[in-house]
Amino acid sequence: MNPSDHPSDPIPNLTSTSQAFPIPGHYVPGHSKRKLLMIGYGLLLFVLGISHLWTPLRLLAFGKRAKAEVVSVVKTKEGLPDLILTDDVQIQAKLEPHDRSYVFWNEFQFHTDKGELIQVRASVGSQLKPLYTLTDPDGLPTTDLVYYDPAHPKTVVFPLIISTWFASGVLIVAGLVCMLIGTTLYYWSQRPIALPHIQTEK
Missing domain, CATH: 1.10.287 (Helix Hairpins)
Known part of the structure; x- marks a missing residue:
């Protein structure tokens, strides 16, 4: 039988695979x-x-730049009233070395370039103990660099706090x-x- 007698039968393309995946592929x-x-x-x-x-x-x-002084530490826990600590002896007595459900927040005060006294809370808190004590090793008030919005002085950022x-x-x-x-x-x-x-x- 002559293959031309069945033109409708598809002729298998034996080279299709090699064309799709030519050597080396x-x-x-x-x-x-x-x-x-x-x-x-x-x-x-x-x-x-x-x-x-x-x-x-x-x-x-x-923003404007200022030196902010730590004035207190606020100890918080969900469901409990906030506890305001105003000296380092209180802070040491209220540390929670094993309870991470408490958060310590530093409160700062600074003067604007217009002489206005502003009190703000740090944007990040810390578990177990506060980020800053109230006094440094020399017994002087602890300070940190702060930038504030002149139009809204309570809008601040503490650039030296890594968590920021x-x-x-x-x-x-x-x-x-x-x-x-x-x-x-x-x-x-x-x-x-x-x-x-x-x-x-x-």
């Missing part, structure tokens, strides 16, 4: 949408970190890393990658 990673989602997730983390740093950065750039930057910094770095990895993976997702040819013994 190529691999296309694909999954472009997943890579885009990774980039979007990284961008979200980055924006979230920047949003948390917006006020501190704005105050550093445009830590959480937001982690979000920003994680977002940048996520975007970098996602962008790299997306770039190669539709590009064929040559695979090494493995010699086989006959």
Whole structure:
């Protein structure tokens, strides 16, 4: 029988596989949408970190600078009234070295450039013990650098307190890393990658 008598029968393409994966072979990673989602997730983390740093950065750039003095420590716990501690002896007696449910907040006072006395609480608290005692090793009042908004002096940032930057910094770095990895993976997702040819013994 002549094969031309059956033109409707498909002729198998024996070279299709070799054309799709020519020697030494190529691999296309694909999954472009997943890579885009990774980039979007990284961008979200980055924006979230920047949003948390917006006020501190704005105050550093445009705010007024002052020296703030620690005047008290407030010991708090959910469900209990706040306890205000006004000397280091009280503070030492009220430390909680084994109970992380308590939070200690430093209260500061500073004078604005107009002479107004402002009292504020540090933006971050500390478990187990306060960030600052009321006096330094020399017996002088403990002070820290503060930047405040001249229009709203109670809006402040303490730039030397590491916790002010830590959480937001982690979000920003994680977002940048996520975007970098996602962008790299997306770039190669539709590009064929040559695979090494493995010699086989006959």
